Amino acid sequence: GQNIDQPTEMTATEGAIVQINCTYQTSGFNGLFWYQQHAGEAPTFLSYNVLDGLEEKGRFSSFLSRSKGYSYLLLKELQMKDSASYLCAVSLTTSGTYKYIFGTGTRLKVLA
């Protein structure tokens, strides 16, 4: 079956760096995406990786290792507004159609 794992909760301090890990076991993989979701709101797109390596976008970076089924999202210079859930999603191709499978999300609390 398809399986995606993320830590349930993390806590970090304002100004610090935090790494959120995601491991997956899937078939038909064709990309991994990270979304941010504040409570009561819809997810917003942060980054995605198709090939192995690091993608950097301002304070956010995402890394992928397809051979290890592993990704992480790195958040630098944490701000209070970064307190949210971070969803790891794997894009799969099944019978010629694309779909995402989401992890359960990691709730990040940023403390002053």
Next chain:
Amino acid sequence: GAVVSQHPSWVICKSGTSVKIECRSLDFQATTMFWYRQFPKQSLMLMATSNEGSKATYEQGVEKDKFLINHASLTLSTLTVTSAHPEDSSFYICSARAGARPQHFGDGTRLSIL
């Protein structure tokens, strides 16, 4: 700005009512639209995948006769929850994508059935 518009944002209605939710891609033609449901403190669960002009593909366990999906054009998909009951109360979110680009989500619809 928003690239996917979803409405209504909130619906409160009586048990037995049917509720229609609209999802529109604003500045691109969406080859595929997706409908998700999210319960409190849980992740998004894919309900169905909708391709323009063809029948939706439902995930296992999702009743196609209860959750009717129509994808009439490349910019509009609708989800109708028929004869809704309290257990259908949830946060429903649509997303749209063009080709292999990332999905963009609508703002979601919070459905409360009394």
